[in-house]
Amino acid sequence: MNPKVWEASGHVGSFADPLVDCKGCKERYRGDKLLEEKLGVEAAAVLTLDQVQPMLKAEKINCPNCGKNEWSDAKHFNLMFKTQQGVIEGEGDDIYMRPETAQGIFVNFKNVLNTSRMRLPFGIGQIGKAFRNEITPGNFTFRTREFEQMEIEYFVGPNDKKEAFDLWKQAVWDWYTDLGIDETNIRVRQHEADELSHYSTQTVDIEYEFPWGWGELFGLADRGDFDLSQHEKFSSDDLKYTDPDDATSKFLPHVIEPSFGCDRSVLTFLLEAYTEEELENGDVRTVMKFDKRLSPIDIAILPLSKKEHLVEKAKEIHELLLEHTNLVTDFDVTGSIGKRYRRQDEIGTPLCITVDFGTIGEDKEQGAKDTVTIRDRDTLEQKRVKISDLRAEIAEYWKN
């Protein structure tokens, strides 16, 4: 985006992390993160830039690479990626990759307001890539330099902020727990005053207990009218909202911002879903116990054998589901049925449909003609169902 956007938003001046260099091996680290590992999130969050290096020494936190305790003073390291726009070498404008999706919403605020004629309160949501030159990316997809954000800028009257803040805090908590995050694995943490981002007057994070400790999953900030007033100043454009019931009442809306990391949310859902279960026969099955709305595959159709006429029948059933439902399906014929069930367990597929010789009227012991077996991923229950009832049966399962 145009650099003026990032000057207005405060990111050029303030979007930085405390960088420390190891004088021994020249590796670079985020000083606050090194301290966080030893002292915990709360204690590290309140430290000022000047305190980082003395604390690293006092706490005897050594370089993870070379083991020395020779730290440079901490300095601000701007996290934005800079590049050039324009085709002539050296004559282009400096531009920045967006470090948050939010600013795209603020600079479009007036267009949205004028074209959609919304009344307060209303929100604008966006999902998209964000880029940060993170000093220490890592922990799988927890911290990467290119990631996906899902942000909502929720515009409210200045007096309605508290209510909106509380509403979103609860709604987001419910969203995560409803989708399968165990309540004992998440917590709400209020930011201390000196930890707040440059735009925020109040922030709470929802943190998750990752295998390496508690870390931020989601952030909710009261951005006040900081962004709109900055963009108004820099663009000389009037971004005020006029109360539709009182044309004399013109003001800049305030903003409550729920900001989700998409990748971090996915990582969390993966960690929560991963289960190893010991079966009666002593085998261990690995199963991803996703909420059924999150499973990448909804239903798998598995012909018991590769016999052509059985596969034909299974394909008919597959077609039936493709035509009449919105489910994401898999069709798998390779390997023993047991192996295929395990494969679907590892994907987290909630239901498997097995088409056997009973289905085609060749083996009464397996089941009646024109029936199939539905297997439930979690209970391992198997149920014989008429093909004519299959759609209703599946619809009922998804309704619950």
Ligand code: GAP
């Ligand atoms: N607009 C507000 C904002 O960007 P943030 O706390 O810096 O706030 C919001 O980021 C969310 O984006 C975080 O809660 C986290 O889930 C995700 N996030 C931030 N930096 C990330 C990174 N380097 N890699 C993956 N996810 C990241």
